[in-house]
Every structure is written in structure tokens, then in C-alpha cells.
Amino acid sequence: MPLPFVKMHAHGDDFIIVDRRGLDDPITADIARRLGNRHTGIGFNQLAVVLDCEDAAARIKFWNPNGTPLATCGSATRGVADRLMHETGAESIVLRTDRGLLTCVRESGQRVSVNMGEPSLDWAAVPLAEAMDTRTLPLNGSPAACSMGNPHCTFFVEDLAVIDVAALGPALERHPLFPAGTNVHFVQVLDRGHIRLRIWERGGGVPLGSGSCCCAAVVNGIRRGLLDATVQVQCDGGTVGVHWAGEGGVVLTGSVEPVMQGCAYL
Template identity: 35%
Template sequence: MAALENRLFVKMNGLGNEIVVLDLRAAPLAVPPQEARALARPGVLPFDQIMALYPPQTEATSAFVRIINADGSESGACGNGTRCIALYEAGRTGAAHMVFESVAGPLDCTVAGDGITVDMGVPRFGWHDIPLAGPVADTRAIELQAGPAEAPVLRAPAVVNVGNPHAIFWVEDVAAVDLARLGPELEHHPIFPERANISVAQVVSPEHIVLKVWERGVGLTRACGSAACATAVAAARLGLTGRRVTVTLPGGDLVIDWRESDDHMLMTGPAEFEFDGRLTAAMLDATAGAE
């Protein structure tokens, strides 16, 4: 019997970022990577992340959350998924404010109308915090490129950790970049010992960025909240934007406010329910064909 068989799930999305919520607080168990990969198959229950909720470890928090990618690996942060579990918890309890625990730290959430704001914490910029394979002089622009050596398509990304590692390449037109081709190579580049989320960003104005993301462990995604945060703070560090920007992803807009008083990143955007159900043995059988 599969570990997750008969478990209830809720399918949600944040800006089209596909999220499966598993509330395991009543009967905690680990999410086996092979079962996550089986669920993510086309025609079964495709997702970008599973947000698995466990009993809280600290008083006055709602749950400890573990974030599982479609390839079965674990992530430290998922902004869109956090908005989804905030909406889920608000629907379950009626609360407009809640705090979740994660491996990256506390996630303070406020649900107000159509907008959900998540405090994503403080970004980290040290090369060892990203982490990178070795020291660099300045994480605002590191020596890395993609494409032909004589005419690189992408070069000199900013790198930042916002609970997971990100590399952001600045481009004139995100639509002109074949990130589906370049993303896998860059995600697994030796400079990133824990792999990295790869973004291409187009600064439209000091208040607006257009973003496309290759997400570590997922691939091309319609939205990535942590990438939006990473890009916003990287742009502000370089003087390309102010500390409050709208980030436009294929799935829609997020507002990122890098709060000056304490350097916390506040991400505001929508989330929505799609459907719920119960996991079956067939859905969790990695040896079966897609249904």
C-alpha cells in the first residue's frame, strides 16, 4: 500500500503555479519522492509543488510546512504555495492571519479580500548562503554565462537566497530567451552545488519587472513567488528599481515590497481553490501509465 493512499488533498493554484495541499497534521508521515513523482505525471495530478502540512513545532503557529517539488526533491521556499496554504487555512478556521513554520523560517501570512500577503523573510547575499561552489567578489553580478562563448545569450546574473537559491539574468526581452533550453543546464551548473532557480528579467520601469522562471526541480513555470522576491531585491540592489515593484509573470502579477525598516520581503498576490479529492493507489503507482 502506498504511503499516501486514501489521503485527502486539495488542488489549488497561485497565479497558475500548480499546488497540491496535503494536510497531514492529524496523521503525519513523510511524502515519498517516488509517490510525488507519480502524482506529478500528466493526466494524474500534475503540480509544481506539494505543500505538506505537519503539526506545528512552535506555539502560536498553524503548521510546519514541507515543500516537495514535482521531481520529488524538497524546496525551502515557495511563495505561491504559501499563499495557497494561507487561503486554505483561512477557509478552514476563518482566521485572517496565521504563521507557518518552514525549514527557511517562519512564514507570516495575512488574507485580505483577493490579496494574500506573505512575509518571505530577509534575503541573503553571501556566496556561502546562496550557496555557490566558491567565493565571488560580488553577488550582484557573478561570472556565469550561457550560450556560445563568443556571443553569450545570458551573462553575469545576480544571485540571492530567499529560502532557496536564485540566479537572475537581466535581458532586454524575456520572450526572446529560450529558457526551456537554457534552464536545465544552468540549474545544474557546477557553480550551484544545490542547483538553482533560473530567471530572466526585463526591467520595464523602476516600478515594473517582467519575469520568466525555470524552477529548480520543476521546469518552466507560470509563476514563482520566491523568484519574484529574489528578482525584486536583486534589481533594487543594482539601482534598477525601487524597493517596491510589480513583477509580471506568465500567470499574472505579484507586488513585492522589500521593506526598508527591516529588509523583510512582503509578497502580495492571489490564490484560488480548484478541487479536492482523495489519493488512490493508481495515482501513486509510478509503474502505471498516465491515466
Template identity: 40%
Template sequence: MNALPFIKMHGLGNDFVVLDARQTDIGLTPEMIRAIGDRHRGVGFDQLLTLLPSRDADCFMRIDNSDGSSAGACGNGTRCIGRLLLEETGKATVTIDSPGGLLQASRADEGMVTVNMGKPDFDWRNIPLARSMDTLHVDLTVESAGTTLSDPVALSMGNPHAVFFVGDAETVPLHVLGPLVEGHDLFPDRANCSVASLREDGSIRLRVFERGAGITSACGSGTCATYAAARARGLIDGPARIDLDGGPLFMDMNDAGEVLMTGAASYSFTGEISPEMLRARI
């Protein structure tokens, strides 16, 4: 096994290791993914993004969580891969194939990247939920540490989301309640848990517990889900700024009902993963 080149990137602190397997198969295993994701003995990441060849797009983006599980969507990661491909190809717009479908990324003002994340899906079967119910007002309550979360919106943005609108997102013990939502039997594929509070100026404060990764400084698909949920409930009706721990994302929806997300996509560093480290963990 040879040393494995990688790029480290982040979107508002939601961090990624990017591997390029468009020319050579890497043969990733869950054990290798967990080894690379180890923040003490590996590189560390919220998600591992692997570029693969695609006949329908500029590349296929495989998404793996730090616990070795796979993911269907990653909005911040899509912006990062979008930046890589925009710079590599010189195009104004690139297409990224993903487990959640084809996504388009394009250049935006001030060095940011806009990604069309597609239409939100509120059908309980496609999220999926364990049983039929009104996905705009899901019959779900979790409670711990004297705090209760209830009445979420459930939807898919390529992966399952439960969005709770609360008075103050800052005060929610997300490290306790997030795992209860993620592993609830209502979500057979687990779910991302978002807590959002609307501000007087029309912006939204958001915190997310990501399925397979825990609390992250920013979650792109969670931000898209929160924006779509707020529009579906009539809480907002136009573009919105959503503030996460890592910074702001700027959200909009086109006439086709597709969610548009604009934000930063940043390089951290490049390097090589040693064969010794991978062999020790396989």
C-alpha cells in the same frame, strides 16, 4: 493504504497538491511524490505541499518538487497555504513554518494574500555558491541557441536563485538555458533561473525556470528574488508590479528589509488519490 484526500490549488497557475498530515502521518516517499505529480497518471503539480504539525506556528509546510526532490521555499505555495489557514482559523495573520524559516501570511485587498517572505540573503555561503564571489555580479555565463545569459545576481530566498536582467525576457530560450543554469557547478544545490526585463512604467516582466520543476507560469520565491535583486542593484527603489506568465504579483519591502509579496491564491478542486495508483508506482 487508504485513499489520500487532497486539495488542488494554484497561485497564478503555479499549481499545487496540498496534503494534510497534521493528524495522521502519510509516509511520503520520492516514488509516491513523483506518482502524484505525474500529469498523465496522477494528479499533477509543480510542487506538493504537505501540512505537518508545528509547535512554533499554525503548521509546518513541507515542499516537494514534481521530480521528487525537496525545496526550501515556495512563495506561491505559501500564499495558498496562508489562505487555507486564514479561512480555517479565522485569524487576520497566520504563521507558517517552512524549511526556509517562519513565514507570516495575512489577508490583503480583493481577496489576495500577503506573505512576508523574509530577508534576502546575498552571502555566497548561504545561497550556496561553490566559491566566493560578488553575488551582485556573479561570474557566470551560459550560452545556447545563439543567446547568452551572463552577469546574474545570486541570492537565497530560502532556496538558491540566479536572476538575469535582460533586454527582453520574452525572447530568451528559457527551456534551453534554464537547465544549464540550474545544473551549473557553481550551484552545488542547483538553482532557480530567472530572466527579468524592466519596463518604462517601472514594472518588471519575469519568467522563471524552477529547480526541480522546469518552467512554471509563476514562481513566488523567484519573484521575491528578482525584486530583491533589482533593489540591490539600484534598478528600483520602491514597490513594484512583477508580471509573470500567470499574472501579476505586487512586491514591497518593509523597514526591516523583509520582502512582502501580495497576490492571488486560488482553489481548483478537491479529490482523493487512489491506493491503486500509489501502489503501482511504489
């Protein structure tokens, strides 16, 4: 079965979009794993399946390259929004994800912003295995935790260059404190409006960037009193902007760029 796709990236966070509006959804965990393999498939950090929706321009389902589903992806949401806004000529669009209804807006240049919704700060919503203050977890390094529709754990470090993300990330992802696993961030605060971020992504490894991880890292930094409301987040693949006023939705803004289009065979 031929499966048309478009591949895009946002500050190095690469994803493929499969538009199935008006069609069936053939994606299963096995197919997502096959497509996500960077040697025998297409390769991606996330797969976004675009489906019909009654109360939004489209509904998006997300998959990790290991075949696990996820509720949200800031980069791929902005990529889908970019394509659909080009299609219709609109300057804004509302998309439905498992995170809820997300409003996306065309910004100057090739940038798109998305309101990722309000972060969940309670221990049960992250989720954590037991009740505690999510601003300071009882782990070495005293990280903070929150959820952006998926779980996040943020370590604040003095020198990011000495952190071996690939070595530390897997054990932290699967730590018993996180019954659903977690994304893991390592953050060096450069100043109150600028951080350097490296990521271990749940179900994906070390990406060049991640929209939801950027949002969560800024939220946790603001909660710890380290950051202002608007922050530039420098990832391995580029820089995005995050704004959070301490309540309400978190707004993620950055460029999205097409890479290729093609046809996979299932």
C-alpha cells in the same frame, strides 16, 4: 491508501495541499514524483504537506514534482494560509517552513501576503561554489544571485521575447557554480516598479509563476539599482506584488485560488 488533497494556484503557479494534521506523513520522494506527473498523477509545481506544529498554526513540507524537497514556496505557503484562515476566521496566521516562521495576512479580495523572510546575499548562503560578489556573477550575461531559502540566479535582459527559457534553463540550473542547483530567472525591466519575469525552476521546468522566484528577482533588481522598493511582477500566469526595503523581510502579495479537491490513491 486514499490521500485527500486540494489543488490551488497562484498566478498560474499550481500546487496541491495535503493536510496531514493529526495524521502520519506518507509522502516520500517516490510518491511526490508519482503525484506530480501531469499525465499519470495530479500534476503540480509544488506539493505542500501540512503537519502539526507546536510553535505555529502548522508546519509545511514542500516537494518538487521530480521528488526533490525544497525549503520554501511562496505560492503554496499563501495557499495553505488561505485555507487555514478560512477555517479559523483569522485575518493573519503564522506558519513554519524550513525557511522559519512566516507570517501571512489576508488582504482585500482573494489576496494573501506572506513575509518570506530576509534574503541571503552572501555567496556561501546561496550557495555558490566559491567566494564572489553575488550582485554580478562571472557568467555570460552577468547575472545576480541570492537565496530565499532556495538558490536563485537572475539575468536582466533587454527583450524577454527572444529568450528561450526552456533551452537555457537546464544547463544554468546545473552549472558548477551552483553546487545545490539554482532557480533561473530572466527579467525585463519595464520601469522601476514593474518587471516581466520568466522562470526556469529548479526541479520543475518552466512554470507560469513562482512566488520565491518573484521575490528573488526583485531583490536582485533592487541590489543592482534597477528597481524601487515595491514592484509589480508580471509572470506568464499573472501578476504579483513584491516589497523589499533593502533590508529585513521580503513581502509577497497576490491572489490564491482553489482549483479542485479530490482523493489520490497511493
